[in-house]
Amino acid sequence: MNANGKTGGRSWGARAVVLLPYLWMAVFFLAPFAIVLKISLSQTALAQPPYAPVLDLAAGWQGLKDFTERLSLDSYALLASDWIYLLSYLKSLEIAAISTAILLAIGYPVAYGIARCPRSLQPLLVMLVVLPFWTSFLIRIYAWINILQRDGLLNDVLIRLHVIGAPVAWLSSDTAIYIGMVYSYLPFMVLPLYATLEKLDVTLLEAAADLGCPRGRAFWLVTAPLSLPGVAAGVLLCFIPIVGEFVIPDLLGGSETMLIGQTLWTEFFSNRDWPVASAIAVALLGLLIVPIMLYERLQKRQLEGAR
Amino acid sequence: MRRGASSFNIVSVALGLAFLYLPIVILVIYSFNASRLVTVWAGWSLHWYRELLSDDAMLQAAWTSLRIAVLSANAATVLGTLSAIALTRMGGFRGRMLFSGMVYAPLVMPEVITGLSLLLLFVALNVDRGFWTIVIAHTTLTMCFVTVIVQSRLIGFDRSLEEAAMDLGCPPLKTFLTVTLPLIAPAITAGWMLAFSLSLDDLVIASFTTGPGATTLPIRIYSEVRMGVKPEINAVCTIMIAIVSVGTIAASLMAKRGAVRRERAAFGAQV
Numbered sequence: 001m002n003a004n005g006k007t008g009g010r011s012w013g014a015r016a017v018v019l020l021p022y023l024w025m026a027v028f029f030l031a032p033f034a035i036v037l038k039i040s041l042s043q044t045a046l047a048q049p050p051y052a053p054v055l056d057l058a059a060g061w062q063g064l065k066d067f068t069e070r071l072s073l074d075s076y077a078l079l080a081s082d083w084i085y086l087l088s089y090l091k092s093l094e095i096a097a098i099s100t101a102i103l104l105a106i107g108y109p110v111a112y113g114i115a116r117c118p119r120s121l122q123p124l125l126v127m128l129v130v131l132p133f134w135t136s137f138l139i140r141i142y143a144w145i146n147i148l149q150r151d152g153l154l155n156d157v158l159i160r161l162h163v164i165g166a167p168v169a170w171l172s173s174d175t176a177i178y179i180g181m182v183y184s185y186l187p188f189m190v191l192p193l194y195a196t197l198e199k200l201d202v203t204l205l206e207a208a209a210d211l212g213c214p215r216g217r218a219f220w221l222v223t224a225p226l227s228l229p230g231v232a233a234g235v236l237l238c239f240i241p242i243v244g245e246f247v248i249p250d251l252l253g254g255s256e257t258m259l260i261g262q263t264l265w266t267e268f269f270s271n272r273d274w275p276v277a278s279a280i281a282v283a284l285l286g287l288l289i290v291p292i293m294l295y296e297r298l299q300k301r302q303l304e305g306a307r
Numbered sequence: 308m309r310r311g312a313s314s315f316n317i318v319s320v321a322l323g324l325a326f327l328y329l330p331i332v333i334l335v336i337y338s339f340n341a342s343r344l345v346t347v348w349a350g351w352s353l354h355w356y357r358e359l360l361s362d363d364a365m366l367q368a369a370w371t372s373l374r375i376a377v378l379s380a381n382a383a384t385v386l387g388t389l390s391a392i393a394l395t396r397m398g399g400f401r402g403r404m405l406f407s408g409m410v411y412a413p414l415v416m417p418e419v420i421t422g423l424s425l426l427l428l429f430v431a432l433n434v435d436r437g438f439w440t441i442v443i444a445h446t447t448l449t450m451c452f453v454t455v456i457v458q459s460r461l462i463g464f465d466r467s468l469e470e471a472a473m474d475l476g477c478p479p480l481k482t483f484l485t486v487t488l489p490l491i492a493p494a495i496t497a498g499w500m501l502a503f504s505l506s507l508d509d510l511v512i513a514s515f516t517t518g519p520g521a522t523t524l525p526i527r528i529y530s531e532v533r534m535g536v537k538p539e540i541n542a543v544c545t546i547m548i549a550i551v552s553v554g555t556i557a558a559s560l561m562a563k564r565g566a567v568r569r570e571r572a573a574f575g576a577q578v
Contacts, residue, residue: 013480018400021390021450025409028447032424035431049430110323113316125320127559132327134500134551136508138525139544142532143330146337146541151344153333186327237415244417246511251532261419268423268515278427281420288417296411303394303458 033285040278041071051274075279085263085280089287092260095174095249096242099181103238104231106182107189111230112223114190115197126194133187141180141251148176148252176252181242189234196230197223229298236295240288260284331548338541355542365543368527372507375438375523379445380502386446387453387498388491392483394454395461413451421448422515429516436518444516445506452505453498460494461487493562500558504551 042051079085114125132140147153148170155167170176200223208218246261253259258266260280268277312320341352359365390410393400400406413421425444429436468490472482510525517526524543531537 011479014397017389018393018397018406021386021393021410021454022402022406024386024447024450025390025406028425028428028443029409029413029421030405032428035427036420036424039427106323106326109315109319113312113318113320113323116312116316117320118312125324127555128324129327131552131555132331134504134555135331135548136525136544138508138510138528138532139334139547140330142528142540142544143334145532146334147330183326183330186323190323240415241417244419246419247529261417264419264423274427277423281423284417285420292412292415295415296408299411299414299455300407303455303462 036278036281039274040075040282041073042275042278043072043074044273044275049274050272075275076283078276079279079283084258088258088260088263089283091257092243092245093287095177095181095259096239096245099178099185099242100235100239102178102182103185103189104235107186107193107234108231110186111190111193111197114194115200122198126191129187129190129194137184138247140184141248144176144180144183144252145171148179171252172254174253174257177249180248180252181245184248185238185242188237192233192237193227193230196227196233200226229302232294233298233302236291236298240291240295243288244284334541335545335548337538338545340538340541343538355538356546358539359542359546362539364522365524365527365539368522368524369543371438371521372524375441375445375513376503376506379442379449379506380499382442382446383450383453383502384495384499387450387502388457388495390450390454391457391461392487395458410451410454413448414455418509418511419515422512425512426515436516437521440516440518441513441521441523444512445502445509448509448512449502449505452501453495456498456501457491457494460491464490493565496558496562500554507547 039051044051110129114122114129117125145152150167150169150171152170154170155164158164159167204222204226205218208222209215213221244261245259246265249259250262250265253262264277264280264284267273267280338355339351339353340348341354342349390406394403394407394410422444425440425447426436429440434440469482469486472486473479477485508525509523510529513523514526514529517523528540528543531540
């Protein structure tokens with residue numbers, strides 16, 4: 001296959017291998033973004049679909065001209081002028097940054113511990129970390145409602161232990177959001193960390209020890225810097241989706257602070273304001289484009305760097 | 308990394324696993340609780356499972372979800388395997404940068420964005436939304452996960468086997484079917500299972516792309532949960548957990564048996 005590729009004459013079969021997934025992604029992933037961008041420049045209308053103008057391709061060049069003249073930046077002006085949206089973005093970034101920091105603080109010792117266990121045990125431990133990820137995301141969030149609700153298990157246990165006198169409202173708070181985020185995303189943090197820690201060259205640590213470096217210092221001077229690719233992958237893999245998360249803040253969080261994913265959802269499903277929902281999506285994408293590109297570079301280096 | 312875990316290492320792994328499993332274990336136990344209240348234990352009972360079996364809407368939603376998951380996992384496995392081959396075996400084709408960008412982006416893209424953009428596409432194309440639009444949406448999302456899994460397997464194995472086959476005059480397609488495919492089969496299976504469970508699990512993208520008459524299990528569970536905790540949901544969740552656990556353990560046992568058999572075959576060939 002590769003030899004053919006070099007001479008440029010590819011068989012039809014080889015071309016189809018590239019073309020089929022390429023076309024699928026172009027139609028169902030790339031093209032929709034153009035539509036989101038287009039609708040974010042439209043205005044709401046009491047029509048089906050609920051926005052105007054609608055591009056009328058049958059009208060030819062005149063249709064296109066009419067269409068472009070009626071596009072507007074109104075939705076973006078609304079985003080910039082109303083504090084609700086800005087606060088929602090900032091809140092999402094704050095929750096995502098703090099959740100990712102907690103995830104790293106919990107995930108690193110776990111990944112490190114697994115990498116130090118006997119090699120025969122490691123696949124089992126990795127499988128145990130991954131297994132909850134295979135069960136439903138919704139189920140795992142729901143499990144926490146059982147525990148955190150007012151007459152739930154956590155309050156029950158804490159009252160019996162005389163830690164608290166009266167039930168605490170754990171649910172509908174930022175604490176509950178953090179618990180949900182950390183719980184759901186932990187495997188995404190542990191796995192890339194484990195992958196780099198497991199490959200770490202032991203002889204480097206031995207050399208450090210031979211030269212009189214204490215274990216704690218050797219960790220910061222050798223292990224930590226060498227595990228940075230894993231840290232970067234884990235952080236990006238958690239941070240980016242958490243910024244746009246909808247289910248966790250919706251089920252565990254309070255009603256006073258909406259994250260940006262919830263704001264988009266509400267604009268779309270409750271207010272039926274498609275242009276504003278699209279503008280929120282475009283702005284969110286603009287916010288995340290740099291982390292997403294960093295993630296893609298890491299992914300490429302890892303999966304294609306072998307060549 | 309050096310073997311030999313300190314007590315700190317063991318404690319952190321144990322605590323991490325306890326954190327991951329405790330809520331699930333509690334949920335499973337309470338699905339057998341006779342009482343409606345979470346804090347009151349009224350003895351073991353299958354009451355909520357019986358209740359579930361008479362809930363037609365829930366069973367209907369589960370059946371819809373299963374069909375969507377199987378169809379989209381099949382399509383995603385084919386497309387994902389093809390794109391993994393394209394990215395590892397095709398060298399530099401035109402638009403390669405864009406292609407790998409499109410394939411890796413959905414892995415981290417917030418679901419609300421993917422869901423919204425797909426819905427707007429279906430509206431623009433004037434397609435009736437429902438069962439098939441969810442299948443297409445799930446295929447698009449999950450094929451990227453399949454790509455990454457198959458790709459890491461493809462770069463991991465010795466390419467000289469393929470080259471040897473082709474040097475001996477084996478045509479590319481036959482080389483793929485007789486040499487490459489058996490070698491990447493475990494990754495393809497794992498990719499299918501991941502695609503299946505991601506589809507079964509998805510709420511956000513399905514909510515955007517669904518239409519009248521196509522209610523999936525997560526959409527159904529979500530609307531029930533929003534109305535408050537219902538012990539019946541514990542029963543649904545326990546059944547799903549049981550299916551997933553049995554499936555995963557069976558798959559890993561099968562993979563292990565396959566590996567042993569291959570090793571024996573290789574050993575036999577040497578003798």
